[in-house]
Amino acid sequence: MKKVQVRIEDRELTLSNLDKVFWPDKNVVKGELINYYREVAPYLLPHLKDRPLTMNRFPDGITGKNFYQKDCPESAPDWVTTVPVASGEKSGEKKVINYVLADQTATLVWLANLGCIEMHPWLAPYQRSEYPQVMVFDLDPNEGTGLKEVLKIAPLINEALTQFGVKGFAKTSGASGLHIYVPLEPKYTYKQVQQAAKTIAGAVARLLPDIATLERTVIKRGPRLYLDCLQNASGKTIASVYSLRPHPGAPVSFPVSWDLVEQGRVDPLEYDIYQVPRILRKEGDLFRETLTLRQNIDKILNFKTFK
Numbered sequence: 001m002k003k004v005q006v007r008i009e010d011r012e013l014t015l016s017n018l019d020k021v022f023w024p025d026k027n028v029v030k031g032e033l034i035n036y037y038r039e040v041a042p043y044l045l046p047h048l049k050d051r052p053l054t055m056n057r058f059p060d061g062i063t064g065k066n067f068y069q070k071d072c073p074e075s076a077p078d079w080v081t082t083v084p085v086a087s088g089e090k091s092g093e094k095k096v097i098n099y100v101l102a103d104q105t106a107t108l109v110w111l112a113n114l115g116c117i118e119m120h121p122w123l124a125p126y127q128r129s130e131y132p133q134v135m136v137f138d139l140d141p142n143e144g145t146g147l148k149e150v151l152k153i154a155p156l157i158n159e160a161l162t163q164f165g166v167k168g169f170a171k172t173s174g175a176s177g178l179h180i181y182v183p184l185e186p187k188y189t190y191k192q193v194q195q196a197a198k199t200i201a202g203a204v205a206r207l208l209p210d211i212a213t214l215e216r217t218v219i220k221r222g223p224r225l226y227l228d229c230l231q232n233a234s235g236k237t238i239a240s241v242y243s244l245r246p247h248p249g250a251p252v253s254f255p256v257s258w259d260l261v262e263q264g265r266v267d268p269l270e271y272d273i274y275q276v277p278r279i280l281r282k283e284g285d286l287f288r289e290t291l292t293l294r295q296n297i298d299k300i301l302n303f304k305t306f307k
Helices: 030-048 105-113 147-163 190-207 258-262 275-283
Strands: 003-008 011-016 021-023 053-057 067-069 082-090 093-100 116-121 134-139 169-172 178-183 225-228
Touching: 003 105, 011 105, 021 030, 030 105, 030 116, 030 275, 053 093, 105 116, 134 147, 134 190, 134 225, 147 178, 147 190, 147 225, 147 258, 190 225
Parallel strands: none
Antiparallel strands: 003 011, 053 067, 053 116, 082 093, 134 178, 169 178
16 A cells, blocks of 8 residues: 655655556546645635534445544544533443544545545534524435426525525535525524424425425325425534545535526536636635525525415
């Protein structure tokens, strides 16, 4: 196992297996995965600030076995920042999980070296973990649905949000779906955010009953796209903007304009491990408004039903 010593800013790291193929269809190797996160760090790190991460590790690439890991490995360098979070009880004792905080480029490189293809942050900072800073709509096609249905549903969610004076931001999921982010004032509980999301999603499902549903039971859902509002819950995560995804083509979860969505001109594979760094160098962070915008959703919470 060939190892290489590198220095990222003032941090020493040992990288290994840089020639191992992680995306066979494009012959993308582990070294390119690591370099991607090094390149996009200035744009990605602000979106991960103070957010505990769940690691999704693919030691042998996307065709190998993966596993999720919340606890920071004991072998982590001492400069990796962690935050302890109580997580129920085990054998009569309170269990504590030491989550990784990606607060520097070296940490992203270290995570990539572990085979972490995806960056999955919480929806809230650890300091106020019960008050999410974003409401999310995860439009993830299931059997019988695809991007076509997603691109019909997403504009209606945006239109409903607009009626309440609230702004949503779309990004590709990195597969065949879309994520819609709604930045919030950090004063709402997850229960309230989930309620607001269900109000919006329920209205859309009534408008498009043939292709959209809030039905959780798969057999009852049929060939309709499930509008998942339950992602708005404590400890839940979603792939971050600019996160790579473990799918053929080495796609990246990337911001898209509402004009492109409404025109049906979204191609998730257009944003990949090679193209995204070039776009960011030219355009800057296209999701930066979500970092500072804080919105009130009282009108949605007080709303009874759409006419």
